[in-house]
Amino acid sequence: MxxxxxxxxxxxxxxxxxxxxxxxxxxxxxxxxxxxxxxxxxxxxxxxxxxxxxxxxxxxxxxxxxxxxxxxxxxxxxxxSASPLRIHQSQGPRDGDSGTLRDRAAAISQRTLQQTFAEVSTHDLDRCVELISTASGSVLVAGGRYSGLLGRVLAQHLEQLRPRVRVLPEAPSARAALVEDLGRRDVLVLFDFRRYEEHTQRLAKAARARHASVVLFTDIWLSPIASDADVVLTSETAAPSPFDALTPILALVETVVAGCFDRLGDAAVERMSRADRAANDLGLY
CATH class of the missing domain: 1.10.10.10 (Winged helix-like DNA-binding domain superfamily/Winged helix DNA-binding domain)
Incomplete structure (x- = not known):
């Protein structure tokens, strides 16, 4: 680890x-x-x-x-700044390499998850849930090449629980318009992991300049965005492959979703009910 x-x-x-x-x-x-x-x-x-x-x-x-x-x-x-190739080249023999892929992956993943939850701050986790649940404006979500996938998972869950949740679009004009509209009532949730991406850092600075709250999901090396963030949630990166683990980040995302559901209570249940009725009216599922 x-x-x-x-x-x-x-x-x-x-x-x-x-x-x-x-x-x-x-x-x-x-x-x-x-x-x-x-x-x-x-x-x-x-x-x-x-x-x-x-x-x-x-x-x-x-x-x-x-x-x-x-x-x-x-x-x-x-x-x-380590790339997956460099991580592979720097790794020596790992414990359990003589076992099956299943057993090796299970052992590494379990340790990574346990360490992530052992180290995450209860205060930061609660504050993250509070900011997202109570924001009277918008909740915007953005990430990088891989972490953006996890950002979309978070947004797709949150939009079922509360209004005005959006993944920040890639189109420059649409992205610029949404960032310009940020204000004190809004929350920007960012995912940024090692080999940190400058465009994501610029989003954080733009949000802070407009007095929006910033929530950061990052790794144990800590994205530069941490200095601009109201809340920082970190995760371990050890994985069976040379690529940094996504599982602990997803586990934190699911934890935040669970916390928001509990915090929003009846309002979340009612919104889910209305969404189901709308989906039925539209013949979506």
């Missing part, structure tokens, strides 16, 4: 930090990863803290000193 990425470790560790150390964490996350390669003095200046505070912070994360922290940061960047 992969260790959490540096950005995610910093985010998780903030709860145990002093107020001054949290300032260092926020600077690192807001300009990740470049801020981590600055000098101790420059980082301290940007965070408005002392140099010893920066050193105490990296030691709290488990590093002997700042050079050790920066070396780990370089390794983290390699992991964040």
């Amino acid at each position: 992969a260790e959490a990425g540096m950005a995610e470790s910093i985010r998780r560790g903030m709860a145990d930090c002093s107020p001054a150390e949290r300032k260092v964490a926020r600077v690192l996350l807001s300009a990740y990863p470049s801020a981590g390669f600055e000098t101790v003095a420059r980082l301290a200046e940007r965070a408005s803290v002392s140099g010893p505070t920066v050193l105490r912070f990296v030691q709290r994360l488990g590093y002997k000193g700042f050079p050790d922290f920066q070396e780990a940061l370089r390794r983290d960047l390699d992991e964040r």
Whole structure:
């Protein structure tokens, strides 16, 4: 199982930090990863803290000193940009390789799912459900090359539970119009995983500029969007193949759908009933 990425470790560790150390964490996350390669003095200046505070912070994360922290940061960047081919080339013999494909895949998938749910923040999960369920405006969903598939799964479930849910269209004019209409009452749900996609990051910044809420599904290396997100849900990536696992992300999506159904209650049931009647009238199924 992969260790959490540096950005995610910093985010998780903030709860145990002093107020001054949290300032260092926020600077690192807001300009990740470049801020981590600055000098101790420059980082301290940007965070408005002392140099010893920066050193105490990296030691709290488990590093002997700042050079050790920066070396780990370089390794983290390699992991964040790893392609499936590179993942395959870097993998050594795996436990269970002598077993059947079924048994090997089951063992890896079970560990990945268990670790994902063990590490996901209950607060973030509840906040995600609250934002999506109570948004008085629109809920827009977008993702990348593969993660966009999971975004569509989320949207297709949510549209049965509440109004004004849409997958952000690919057509530039339609996408621009919907983004321009974003405001305080709206929520943008984004899926962004390693080899993070710049166009998705631009969506997050555009949403924040328009004061919309941003929910992010990402991996343990943490998309740069995390610094612009109100809620971050992370998932493990270990899979039987060199491709990052989609199963734990789908499990989180299904959990969010379950939470929204419970939160919306009778309103969701009534909407589903009306949708069934409309489908029957139209002879859809």
